[in-house]
Amino acid sequence: MDMERRRKFVLAPILIAVVVVLFQYCGSERFVNPETGRAARVAMTPDQEAQLGLQSYQQVLAQEDVLASGPEVELVTRVAKRLAAATGDSGRNFDWRVSVVRSPQVNAFCLPGGKIVVYTGIIPVAQTEAGLATVMGHEMAHATSRHGAQRLFQSQIANTLMSGAQMSVSLGDMPVDQQRAILGAIGAGAKFGVILPFSREHETEADEVGLLFMARAGYDPREAVGFWQRMAEASQGQQPPEFASTHPAHATRIEHLKELMPRAMEEYQRPGASPAR
DSSP, X not given: OOHHHXXXXXXXXXXXXXXXXXXXXXXXXXXXXXXXXXXXXXXXXXXXXXXXXXXXXHHHHHHSOEEOSSHHHHHHHHHHHHHHHHTGGGGTTOOOEEEEEOOSOOOEEEETTTEEEEEGGGHHHHOSXXXXXXXXXXXXXXXXXXXXXXXXXXXXXXXXXXXXXXXXXXHSOSOHHHHHHHHXXXXXXXXXXXXXXXXXXXXXXXXXXXXXXXXXXXXXXXHHHHHHHHHHHHHTTOOOOGGGOSSOOHHHHXXXXXXXXXXXXXXXXXXXXXXXX
């Protein structure tokens, strides 16, 4: 096989992968976040997301020590109701449910479709109802912004391109160790150049939307800064470098929240608003 034909043969898998990516892109849904105006492609319908979220929620409840009653449950339920009402069109079709898990984990999450889980370990860090609204609003914003479906789409695209690159490299006549080095570099580039930045973009968007949710729910958005400062203290410097993390650095997050504060305060101070006590 002459050099020109061999070059085309080696490049063929990459070209095929690009064609497949174009089909994946054109066949996906375009979602526009009503809170931020940001457009993105998603890999699932809202119904598929809700079904997956419910299945995962049921699995969590079956495996964890879920509290049936008590002051923690009352607190979390109260905050969840106020925030759900503040999501407006974004969460109008969600079947909101909330559960409290007895655990020292400093954690909370909201699954697609509105299934919220709060671990008791985060309540002391939250300190106040507004602090709890900060983290719960953030997690609920991930769900209303359909970040899970966006990440799935991004993963599908990355996997398709990576498979094409792997096939192209394997068809070449370079030594095995050189092939591994190239594939490792491609993988690292995809991770640090695409996947992680997209995840941080989702975190930043959830901060913005969550801040608006808590403000509309009657919680002082300025409390969000104090919460994330306490989270920074709780991490004890164990957060990885920002370029290698799915989350922005605490300092970056706090500065961004301060930039968003004027709009959030407008929501909080609008006529007819009912501040939470």
